[in-house]
Amino acid sequence: MSNIIIQATILSGTALLLAAFVPIKGIYSVLPQGLTRFVWVCLSGLIGFSVFGYLLFLRLNMGVAADNHRSGLVATVLFLAAMIVFTVCTMSNSAAKDIASIAVLEHAARVDPLTNLYNRRHIMALFEEESSQSIYYGTTLSVLLLDIDRFKTINDTFGHRTGDHVLRKISSLLAQVDMGCNLIGRFGGEEFLIILPNTSQSEAIEFAEHIRAAVEAEPISFENDPFIPVTISIGVAASSRLNESPDELIALADTALYAAKASGRNQVRTTASRPRYVGRPENSPSIQPSFTSLGVSKT
Numbered sequence: 001m002s003n004i005i006i007q008a009t010i011l012s013g014t015a016l017l018l019a020a021f022v023p024i025k026g027i028y029s030v031l032p033q034g035l036t037r038f039v040w041v042c043l044s045g046l047i048g049f050s051v052f053g054y055l056l057f058l059r060l061n062m063g064v065a066a067d068n069h070r071s072g073l074v075a076t077v078l079f080l081a082a083m084i085v086f087t088v089c090t091m092s093n094s095a096a097k098d099i100a101s102i103a104v105l106e107h108a109a110r111v112d113p114l115t116n117l118y119n120r121r122h123i124m125a126l127f128e129e130e131s132s133q134s135i136y137y138g139t140t141l142s143v144l145l146l147d148i149d150r151f152k153t154i155n156d157t158f159g160h161r162t163g164d165h166v167l168r169k170i171s172s173l174l175a176q177v178d179m180g181c182n183l184i185g186r187f188g189g190e191e192f193l194i195i196l197p198n199t200s201q202s203e204a205i206e207f208a209e210h211i212r213a214a215v216e217a218e219p220i221s222f223e224n225d226p227f228i229p230v231t232i233s234i235g236v237a238a239s240s241r242l243n244e245s246p247d248e249l250i251a252l253a254d255t256a257l258y259a260a261k262a263s264g265r266n267q268v269r270t271t272a273s274r275p276r277y278v279g280r281p282e283n284s285p286s287i288q289p290s291f292t293s294l295g296v297s298k299t
Contacts, residue, residue: 023093123185
C-alpha cells in the first residue's frame with residue numbers, strides 16, 4: 001500500500017472521529033446530569049486523544065518508504081475503528097432521542113399540562129394501587145377532594161387566562177404543602193385530589209386545614225387584574241374496616257365537599273363532622289373586590 005493511500009486512510013479515519021462529536025453533542029443535549037453523562041464525557045476525551053494518535057501516526061508515516069504493508073495494515077485497522085466509533089455514537093444519539101421522546105410522551109400521559117400535576121387517569125391509577133396496599137397492610141388511607149370556591153365567577157369576571165393562572169397558582173401551593181407523598185392530581189376542572197396513605201382522618205383534617213389556610217393567606221393577582229380573594233373548600237374521607245374502594249372514598253369526600261360548599265365555603269368538612277373551621281366571612285372587606293359585591297349567589 002502506497003504512502004498516499006495510507007495517509008488518505010488515516011485522514012478519513014480522523015475525519016470520522018471528529019464527526020463523531022456531532023452525535024455526541026446531541027447525546028449531551030438529552031442526557032441529564034449523572035453517571036451516564038459523565039461516561040460520555042470520558043468517552044469524548046478518549047476520542048479526542050485518539051484523534052491526536054491518528055495525526056501522530058500520519059506524521060510518522062510521511063517519512064516511511066512506499067509500499068509499507070505494516071503501515072497499511074495499521075491504517076486500515078485505525079480507519080475501521082474510527083468507523084465503528086462514529087457508527088456507535090450515531091446510533092447512541094438516535095437511541096437517546098427516541099428514549100427522550102418516549103419520556104415526553106409518558107410524561108404527557110401522566111401529567112396535566114396546565115397545572116403540572118397528575119391528570120385524573122394517572123391519579124386514579126395511583127389511588128387503586130394505594131388502596132390495595134392499604135387493604136393488604138390494614139392501614140388507614142385518607143383522601144382530600146378540593147374545589148376552588150366560585151371559580152366560574154373568577155373566569156367570568158377576570159377572564160379565562162386569569163382562571164388558568166389561578167389554577168396554576170393553587171397547584172403550586174398544593175405541591176409546596178405536600179406531606180411528601182406527591183400523590184396530588186387534577187381531578188377535573190377546578191377540583192383536585194390528594195391521596196394520603198397511612199394517614200388517619202384526624203391527620204388528614206389537620207393537613208386539609210393547613211392547605212386551606214395557605215390558599216386563603218395568599219391572594220392572587222395576574223397582569224393588570226386586582227388581587228383575587230381565592231379560597232378553597234375541602235372534603236375529607238378516610239377508609240375504615242369496610243375497606244372502601246377508591247370510588248367509594250371519593251364519593252364520601254365529595255359528599256363532605258358538597259356540605260362545605262353548602263355551609264358557606266372556605267372550610268374543611270368530613271362526612272360525619274361539623275365544620276372544623278370557617279374562614280374569613282364572605283362579606284369581609286379586607287380584600288377587594290369581594291365576590292359579594294359582584295352579585296354572586298351563596299348557593
